[in-house]
Amino acid sequence: MFSTFFKAKPVVDEASKEWIFDTFAWCIEQLDGEFFKENSELILPNNSFYPGSASSVAAMADKIFSNTLNYTGMTSWPLKLVSSENFNQKPMPQLSFESRLRGESAKVGTKAAANINSEVSSNISYKVEGEALVSSEFSSVPAAPTIDIAFHSSQLNQPQDLIAYLVQVQAGILVNQHGILPPGGKELLPQTIDLVACFMGFGVIFANTAYQFKGGCGSCNNQNLNRQAALPELETVYALALFCVIKAVDIKPIKKALKSHLNKPFRQAYKEISLYLQQTTNPSHNRLITDNG
Secondary structure (H helix, E strand, O other): OHHHHOOOOOOOOHHHHHHHHHHHHHHHHHOOHHHHHHOOOOOOOOOOOOOOOOOOHHHHHHHHHHHHHHHHOOOOOOEEEEEHHHOOOOOOOOEEEEOOOOOOOOEEEEOOHHHOOHHHHOOOOOOOOEEOOOOOOOOOOOOOOEEEEEEOHHHHHOHHHHHHHHHHHHHHHHHHHHOOOOOOHHHHHHHHHHHHHHHHHHHHHHHHOOOOOOOOOOOOOOOOOOOOOOOOHHHHHHHHHHHHHHOOOOOHHHHHHOOHHHHHHHHHHHHHHHHHHHHOOOHHHHHHHHOOO
């Protein structure tokens, strides 16, 4: 009786838990699970992952962007960071891929417009500009247009928020270009994009920025460029814990990196997920451990 009475409430409800597990399994199946297994790591907001300084705002933004592309596995994608002053929004091109979707071996080209999955693309919006790519190192693949991502210099005042914004845009582009609807369909695409960011290793940064006070001067609070969190704070923490369990991450450094009020639900989620994966008979959930451990 008393053990039941004092039992902690689960971090997320059952429906959210099932969706998070199902979507993680979808990510591994659809968004280059090999890169996840071999290359993905937990990215922390510190100098180990984002080292150094730069001589200008543009140079610092480029450095952050370059590191972020490396961690998301999208260095081979034709993505370019541009200042908001030099940005002109145009339709995003549809890309094609040979073999790998992410990583250095991914080969990116253009796809005929008729092959675009409008169900996915019409429900994801972010700021991109199409521009002819000067050259391509893949002679067998048509040259891909660049996809420009806008940033404002004021975003560097909150580097963690800038990283989350850049990753959210990259995750959105990844889901858009892949063109296969995730669990929950079109209605949950914004939440899926945030979860994809956690799948990419940015769960700590996304949990820390899931709720941000956006006060201050108008020029510093650019709603067009600030990340708009779709996945609630506790669901983001749960997705972070799932990543850590699957990847057998040492969770000790997380305590210092994560906002203090999130440490308790993170530890609880980690325990809940570990126990669930030991007991579940759901084959797709069970494979999260057996195929990626």
